[in-house]
Amino acid sequence: MNNSDKLSMLERAASCLVRYGPAFSPVEIHRAEGAYIFDGSGRAILDFTSGQMSSILGHSHPEIVQVVSGQIQTLDHLFSGMLSEPVLDLAEALCSLLPAGLDRVMLLSTGGESNDAALRMARLFTGGHEIVAFSQSWHGVTGAASAATYAAGRSGYGPHAVGTMAINAPNAYRPAFLSGDSHDWAAELEYGFQLIDRQSTGALAAFIAEPILSTGGMIELPEGYMLALKQNCEDRDMLLILDEAQTGLGRTGDMFAFEHEHIVPDILTLSKTLGAGLPLSAVITSQAIEEKCHELGFLFYTTHVSDPLPAAVGLKVLEIIVRDGLTQRAADLGKHLANGLKAMQTRYDCIGDIRGRGLLRGMEIVLDRDKKTPAPELGARITARCLDMGLSMNIANLPMLSSVFRIAPPLTISRAELETGLAILDEAIAIEVR
Numbered sequence: 505m506n507n508s509d510k511l512s513m514l515e516r517a518a519s520c521l522v523r524y525g526p527a528f529s530p531v532e533i534h535r536a537e538g539a540y541i542f543d544g545s546g547r548a549i550l551d552f553t554s555g556q557m558s559s560i561l562g563h564s565h566p567e568i569v570q571v572v573s574g575q576i577q578t579l580d581h582l583f584s585g586m587l588s589e590p591v592l593d594l595a596e597a598l599c600s601l602l603p604a605g606l607d608r609v610m611l612l613s614t615g616g617e618s619n620d621a622a623l624r625m626a627r628l629f630t631g632g633h634e635i636v637a638f639s640q641s642w643h644g645v646t647g648a649a650s651a652a653t654y655a656a657g658r659s660g661y662g663p664h665a666v667g668t669m670a671i672n673a674p675n676a677y678r679p680a681f682l683s684g685d686s687h688d689w690a691a692e693l694e695y696g697f698q699l700i701d702r703q704s705t706g707a708l709a710a711f712i713a714e715p716i717l718s719t720g721g722m723i724e725l726p727e728g729y730m731l732a733l734k735q736n737c738e739d740r741d742m743l744l745i746l747d748e749a750q751t752g753l754g755r756t757g758d759m760f761a762f763e764h765e766h767i768v769p770d771i772l773t774l775s776k777t778l779g780a781g782l783p784l785s786a787v788i789t790s791q792a793i794e795e796k797c798h799e800l801g802f803l804f805y806t807t808h809v810s811d812p813l814p815a816a817v818g819l820k821v822l823e824i825i826v827r828d829g830l831t832q833r834a835a836d837l838g839k840h841l842a843n844g845l846k847a848m849q850t851r852y853d854c855i856g857d858i859r860g861r862g863l864l865r866g867m868e869i870v871l872d873r874d875k876k877t878p879a880p881e882l883g884a885r886i887t888a889r890c891l892d893m894g895l896s897m898n899i900a901n902l903p904m905l906s907s908v909f910r911i912a913p914p915l916t917i918s919r920a921e922l923e924t925g926l927a928i929l930d931e932a933i934a935i936e937v938r
């Protein structure tokens with residue numbers, strides 16, 4: 505029996521779906537196009553999170569629609585050991601955008617899966633098993649990725665992989681180490697690695713990091729930090745894995761966020777933005793790492809590895825980003841967005857900090873600017889008010905630590921749409937702090 509005419513989606517969900525995280529959204533979305541999602545009555549809601557931070561070309565981009573429908577009619581899915589042109593084309597296109605040292609590609613489906621593969625590769629290559637991450641990280645919910653995820657979901661599932669360790673992420677707004685009045689991130693990093701060295705059994709394999717920690721509260725690594733992190737890894741013969749699920753492909757104003765840091769990671773993972781909303785991820789490494797792993801029998805054989813359909817989508821995503829100058833667009837519109845948010849900060853005491861790069865911005869909500877007390881309830885009220893007024897926003901709450909809006913509209917959003925979003929946010933805050 506289909507109850508869809510009588511019951512709301514939430515009511516239907518209550519009797520047929522597993523709840524896999526925070527409560528389902530109360531809005532019922534029936535359609536999405538460009539920077540907007542639409543409910544059953546046709547009401548438009550501006551999507552400031554690009555779906556789950558992925559739809560960088562907006563929803564149902566006409567050229568992506570065309571690629572999906574054309575590709576599925578010619579070559580959809582294959583035996584995992586078979587090659588196809590879309591896979592090789594996408595691998596070559598990625599390598600042409602990346603520096604030397606990132607020249608071998610494996611195509612998978614999700615972010616967690618790509619990080620699992622990267623960590624597996626690092627373990628095999630180094631012969632170690634210990635993995636270090638930031639204590640505010642999110643790398644996915646699959647095995648090794650979830651073991652290296654500290655922002656949420658650690659308790660209740662028994663032991664994680666032996667040898668998982670964390671250091672504090674450097675947060676300039678809430679500095680754990682001070683030198684005078686300024687954040688002493690170098691001392692913080694050194695202290696972090698002192699603790700790692702004491703805990704290590706001499707089997708360090710890799711450090712995995714997001715260049716901007718999104719779920720952890722849009723924490724931007726300070727200038728020079730990544731270089732120092734890479735040096736710490738090299739000193740210990742560990743690999744540095746960068747997870748650019750959210751920062752990759754133009755969003756931060758650079759094609760890859762690591763370019764901003766003037767380093768090249770040993771392994772790069774891409775996901776969310778690569779399929780621009782479709783499930784596609786990539787693990788990219790050097791020829792030397794690939795060769796040694798292969799000699800040692802590297803196995804990561806999944807049903808959807810090297811699938812032609814999502815690969816064709818990824819290829820079109822790259823083509824559109826380069827052709828339409830979306831990286832520069834993210835840099836330019838990102839400045840406009842940041843200026844709008846900073847102007848708002850002068851009007852509302854509850855806005856503690858604005859940070860991030862390009863079209864990936866964080867806005868931290870506090871109860872008291874001096875004490876920087878996190879304000880999850882106020883954040884939730886602003887989020888709900890925005891949704892009522894036609895703007896979809898997401899707030900990341902680290903319990904007792906921070907409440908940070910993660911603002912990541914599609915790179916194709918127009919200036920006028922961006923301003924509409926800012927105006928709604930401004931009005932929603934005004935109502936909720938009144």
Ligand SMILES: Cc1ncc(COP(=O)(O)O)c(C=O)c1O
Nearest residue numbers: 614615616642643644714747749
């Ligand atoms: C930085 C980062 N890495 C990995 C993941 C996991 O990706 P997925 O949910 O596709 O497995 C996420 C998801 O939010 C993420 O933000």
